[in-house]
Amino acid sequence: MLDDLALFVSIVDHGSLQAAARHANLPPATLTRRLQKLEGLLGCQLLLRSARSLKPTPEGLQYYEQCRPLLTALAQTTATLDDDLNQVKGTLRVLAPVNLSRGLLAPAYASFLAAWPEIRLELSLSNRNEDVWRHGADLAIRVGPQDDPKLRQRRLGVIEMVLVASPAYLAEHGAPAHPRELATHRLLVSSPLSTWRFTSADGKETVEMQPRGRCDLNDIELGVTLAENGLGLLYCPLTLCHQALEAGRLVRLLPEWRTPQRQIYAVWPQQQLPRKVRTLLEHLAEFAAATPLLQGGSEQPA
Known part of the structure; x- marks a missing residue:
């Protein structure tokens, strides 16, 4: 019905069926049929048509005057929405x-x-x-x-988990040779990573633990700082400690053991x-x- 209403408004604006048909790129007969359909739905005649003239009936004029601003506002809203959907701004x-x-x-x-x-x-x-x-x-x-x-989703990448400690800590306490030896070490545990998991290179052995830390915290970045200061071993994303590893402030431990990758x-x-x-x-x-x-x-x- 909305399309037929727009055609009726166009007919009045152009002053003739033929001009409105050309504007809409439709045959005049199609336009006439759709106008008659609209009049049937409304239960009243909208236009007075003769061989030489076309003008709205009183009901048609009232309908035109009320509907034309609504169609204009709808067109503006649609254009704004289209602008929002299709432009990067x-x-x-x-x-x-x-x-x-x-x-x-x-x-x-x-x-x-x-x-x-x-x-x-x-x-x-x-x-x-x-x-x-x-x-x-x-x-x-x-x-x-x-x-x-x-929620719809798209995988962006993965983050590797690593076990690290400072050279000072390792000089004092030594490095673990197996994940089970972690129980004898001072551990820094962040709440987002309260489960530590290690799998041997051949995949035959998996060690999973919920360690009790010397320090439990809910910010991994602070955990990296504490590890750099020699306060314990930390299990954390490589993304947060790679600079400290490259600078030698931290050392990676148990590199031959695989750790889970966290999906982003x-x-x-x-x-x-x-x-x-x-x-x-x-x-x-x-x-x-x-x-x-x-x-x-x-x-x-x-």
Whole structure:
């Protein structure tokens, strides 16, 4: 009915069926049939037609005057929505982990903002999986399995887990030769990584533990600092300690044992992504693919 209403308004605007038909690229007979259909639905005649003239009936004029502004407003709203969906501008709301965003992903956000100056990025950082719907977020970066069936997802990469300690700690306490020896060491345990798992190179032995730490904390970055100061062994993402490893402030332990890789995902609530969200998603995916530390590897040998 909405399309037929638009055709009726066009007929009145153009002053003739033929002109409105040319504007709509429709045969005049089709336009006449659709006008008659609209009149049948409304139960009144909208136009007085003769061989030489066409003008609205009183009911048609009233209908035209009331509906034309509504159609104009609808067209403007549709154009605005189309603009929002298909242009890379406006506000983008993103939820992301604190340490990953401050570290490896910071250049990705910076290069995205530089490439798209009309984007306003609202970046909310938290190490908890905040509710995407409640925050009205367009996109969220998450680490670990994603089980919410209401959210769509794309895997960006993986983070390798490593066991590290400072040279000073190892000089005083020695290095473990087997994961079971960790029970005799001072351990720094972060709550997001309360389970430590190691698998032998041949895959025949797996050791899994929930260690009791000398220090339990909920911030892994602080754990790296404490480990650098010789206060214990730390099980943490390579992304957070790679600089300390490269500088020699930390040493990797049990390198012959495999540790789980933590998956990194982008998740979003909408079925049809606006172009600005798709652009950020592709930008993050390309950045992650080009960054060895986000693909389960090291930029340099540790």
